Amino acid sequence: MKTIKLLSILAISASLMVGCSDDDPVTPPSEGFDLEINGQDDFDPKDLKGNVNADITLKAGVEYLLTSYLRVKDGKTLTIEPGTTIKCKAGGTDVFLAVERGAKINAAGTQANPIIFTSDASNPRPGDWGGIVIAGKAKTNKGAEAETEVGGLNYGGTQDDDNSGTLTYVKTEYTGAKINGDQEFNGVSLYTVGSQTTINNLFISNGADDGIEFFGGTVDVQNVICINIKDDMFDFTEGYSGTMDNMFGVRENGFNDATEDPRGIEGDSNGSNPAAAPVSTPTIKNVTVLNLSEITPLKAGAEIRRGTVATIDNALFAAYGGASFGNLIDTQDSSGDGTLTITNSYKMGTVGENKEGGTITGTVTEDVEAITADGDNLTVKAGLGADFTAFSWTGYTLKK
Known part of the structure; x- marks a missing residue:
């Protein structure tokens, strides 16, 4: 207004x-503009913030600076054109994009013109701003009505086929602003997002907490690469039951920013009641967890716990050079063990043993040539884990 x-x-x-x-x-x-955006011309691109109360479009070629929260309200759609870059003001925990339950985001970038969210700092760092938070109407085992860890959005419901829009060919960088010890943003947080939502081709880098995290919901995601994530690369909890396909996570050589327990995959269902319905039953296929950093070992390649019943097919857990994993797979937890079926999967390098408190069905095969070097460039053997060629649009290359 x-x-x-x-x-x-x-x-x-x-x-x-x-x-x-x-x-x-x-x-x-x-x-001037207040915090109520009631039309296409009712906001300042260089001071982008507020409640989106109308369908609006962020256009390619316009310089945007996100200075506080941008919250898409129930019934409204935020469209972001391919090639749009949104710089996010560094240093505040209130800088994030939120899509309410019942609202939609239409962020459909392309390979040639991805959508970019990044820090405005001259020397950007993980945690400079929050991240992307989307809430939907699918189920969670936290009850019919819950509130997001960050952003103050309500989420949950019974519409497992809910549609929160489209997020494709999108880069998010330097996310993970920390509010306190229990409240931190991830690169992308998906709260009970439904199966009709389209999410694929994401590049998430330099995050101060998790790369992508699912809180309940049924949405499927495809082609997600997470680079230098301080905590867990791929995380789910609260009854998530979708499919994650072609997920690539890497901690680069020299990366030294880590929590006490970083993992490739962290899978929970409900720590207070592991039997709470719906139980997390995700399918994870074509996934690579690669550690190149000698400084920050991964605690585990995958930790499946707290009632989770997960399936992993075609995974590669690799530690290259002097890097390492503490455990390969961990299904033991004081708040409830996990159950995992794993097939067609491989490991390479200094990777610890399984820690079984729950049940692990299947084995992981050693392949000492899963990762090979040509000069400074690294190549993943075709057919093992994620297909790295799917991320050519990012311009990212694997280095020793």
Whole structure:
């Protein structure tokens, strides 16, 4: 909603009282914007923030600076054109994009023109801003009504085929602002997002918490690459039952920013009641968890716990050079063990043993040539884990 600043009105009134000639410059009233966006022209691209109360579009070629929260309200759609870059003001925990339950995002980038969310800092760092938070109407085992860890959105319901829109060919960088010890943003947080939502081709890098996390819901995702994530690359909880396909996670050589227990995959259902319905029953296929950092070992390639019943097919857990994993797979937890069926999967390098408190069905085969070097470039053997060629649109290359 546009408002006229009082000082500008007073200044114009004063000039009229003393009189003016045709030669006297008259300064027009300046315009400002509040936190209610009620139309396409009702926001400042260089001070982007507020509640989106109308269908609006962020256009390619326009310089955007996200300075606080941008919250798409129930029933409204935020469209972001291919090739749009949104810089996010560094240093605040209130800088994030949120899509309410019942709202939609239409962020359909392309291979040639991806959509980019990044920090505005001259020296960007993980945690400079929050991230992307989407809430839907699918089920969670936290009850019919829950509130997101960050952003204050309600989520949950019974519509497993809910549609929150499209997120494709999108880059998110330097996310993970920390509010306190229990509240941190991820690169992309999906709260009970339904199966009709389209999410694929995501590049998530330099995150101070998790790369992508699912809180209940049924949405399937495909082609997600996470680079230098401080905590878990791929995380799910609260009854998530979708499919994750072609997921590639890597901690680069020299990366030294980590939590106490970073993992490739962390899978929970419900830590208070592991039998709470719906139980997390995800399918994870074509996944690579690669550690190149000697400084920060991964605690586990995959931790499946707290009632989770998961299936993993065609995984590669690899530690290259002097890097390592503490455990390969861990299904033991004091708040409830997990159950995992794993097939067609491989390991390479200094990778620990399985830690079985729950049940692991299947074996992981050693392949000492899963990762090979050609000079400084690394190549993953075709057919093992994720298909890295799916991420050519990002311009990212694997280095020793």
